[in-house]
Amino acid sequence: MLPPASGTGTFVRTSEKVIRLLRQGCTNRPFFHIVRRKNQYRPVIEQVGTFDPLPNEHNEKLTSLNYERIRHWIGNGAHVSKPVEQLLGLAGFFPIHPTSYMNAWRNRKAIKENQEKSINVDDKTEDKQ
Amino acid sequence: MAAFRFISQCLNTKTESISGLHYTVFRRLLNYSTVEYAEQNDPRPSFFNKDIQNILRTLTRVDLQRVFRTRKLGQGKVHDPEYRFMTNEELQMAMREAELKADNLLQIPPVVPVRTPISKILSQDPELQGLESSKMIFTDITFGVKDSDRLIVVREPDGTLREAEWEVRNRINQIYFPQEGRAIKTPQMFQGTEFEDVLKRQEYEFILDRACIQFEPNDPEYQRVTSITYQHINDNNGFEKLRSTRHFGALAFFLVWHKNIDNLLLELIETCYADEANTLIELYSKIHKVNFEKTSELSMIEDYIKKFSNKKGALELALQAYKELLDEKRKVEQGVKTAHGLS
Numbered sequence: 001m002l003p004p005a006s007g008t009g010t011f012v013r014t015s016e017k018v019i020r021l022l023r024q025g026c027t028n029r030p031f032f033h034i035v036r037r038k039n040q041y042r043p044v045i046e047q048v049g050t051f052d053p054l055p056n057e058h059n060e061k062l063t064s065l066n067y068e069r070i071r072h073w074i075g076n077g078a079h080v081s082k083p084v085e086q087l088l089g090l091a092g093f094f095p096i097h098p099t100s101y102m103n104a105w106r107n108r109k110a111i112k113e114n115q116e117k118s119i120n121v122d123d124k125t126e127d128k129q
Numbered sequence: 130m131a132a133f134r135f136i137s138q139c140l141n142t143k144t145e146s147i148s149g150l151h152y153t154v155f156r157r158l159l160n161y162s163t164v165e166y167a168e169q170n171d172p173r174p175s176f177f178n179k180d181i182q183n184i185l186r187t188l189t190r191v192d193l194q195r196v197f198r199t200r201k202l203g204q205g206k207v208h209d210p211e212y213r214f215m216t217n218e219e220l221q222m223a224m225r226e227a228e229l230k231a232d233n234l235l236q237i238p239p240v241v242p243v244r245t246p247i248s249k250i251l252s253q254d255p256e257l258q259g260l261e262s263s264k265m266i267f268t269d270i271t272f273g274v275k276d277s278d279r280l281i282v283v284r285e286p287d288g289t290l291r292e293a294e295w296e297v298r299n300r301i302n303q304i305y306f307p308q309e310g311r312a313i314k315t316p317q318m319f320q321g322t323e324f325e326d327v328l329k330r331q332e333y334e335f336i337l338d339r340a341c342i343q344f345e346p347n348d349p350e351y352q353r354v355t356s357i358t359y360q361h362i363n364d365n366n367g368f369e370k371l372r373s374t375r376h377f378g379a380l381a382f383f384l385v386w387h388k389n390i391d392n393l394l395l396e397l398i399e400t401c402y403a404d405e406a407n408t409l410i411e412l413y414s415k416i417h418k419v420n421f422e423k424t425s426e427l428s429m430i431e432d433y434i435k436k437f438s439n440k441k442g443a444l445e446l447a448l449q450a451y452k453e454l455l456d457e458k459r460k461v462e463q464g465v466k467t468a469h470g471l472s
Binding site (some may be wrong): 031049062068087100101104107 | 262268
């Protein structure tokens, strides 16, 4: 069952809280809620957004963020998990996360290596012929 | 020429194959072009003027029977009318209430210039190239923000962070904050042959009502659909279909704004609504800041025909016929009076 936007979790002032992704959706169809909860095993306190990692027909990945509430919770000392930090970085809300730069660099490198490999393979096949 | 005529005859009789003749059929598409209200020539000050709103309302020729007719809107069962005994005062109150309701129903959709495209870049981070192969769209879903003010940004695969264009904004707004009756994709009926088909069936009110729900009034698509519909109405004399609806004011404003009122004027004269014809000319003079003679009842119309009309012949003939009709009526009245021995 989906937790309501203002969730069932109880708010305890002294306990640590985190804004994190919560996997909803189903098998082979991930869909995330961005929620605030005490930890993975505790009920949601509030849902503050959604994230759909599968691109739609226009090749867009949709994310919704309730900036007002995110600001409020961060102001109240909530932590933000790494994936959510990356999302907020891409959204221009946070500075871009170092991991995003790292992943981008790695991806670029992998693409380059693949290209070189395919060129080498092509050369070899041509030599054989 | 003969060959052309032969082929067109064949097409008319719907014979699919003509022995020994190979031809390509070019289907004649709608030959109307979009007419938009431009930002440089802003229609807003004229349209929202109180006098002009009143004139547009007069031209709508409100018939309460038509405004409150039963309509198939897909909202469940149609109820039986309720009959009540009322005193004269109560009846007047009820009529006033109905008029207020009609006022709400007949609010003319706003006439505004077409919007300017959004091209605001917030930041450029080429270091993010390769991170994503698709665009990322981030929407602010804070409670209580208007659709038009909502922050929607796009992170491109090349690392640019910019504000989303109008087309994307509409789609995203409809996804997160759906409005009833609006579709995420533009309905087929506004495009291509389907649009032509609805126009051909003269379902103008249906088109305009749906366009009002589907688009914002400053959307180029809205202005395309409505302007083509208005032009079609003007050419096919479908004015009566829009009377007593909220769209007649917008139609009249469109025609006056683009100086194309001859057909409407002709229709008004032919159906003996000389006072409305006069109001139309007054609207023309107010919007285009020109003056017409006001010596007699029909002088304004005559002056307009002389100065600005493109259909002088037809309009003059119609006006002449109208004058003759008036003369005839006067004579008959005189005759009746003398027969009754009144004069």
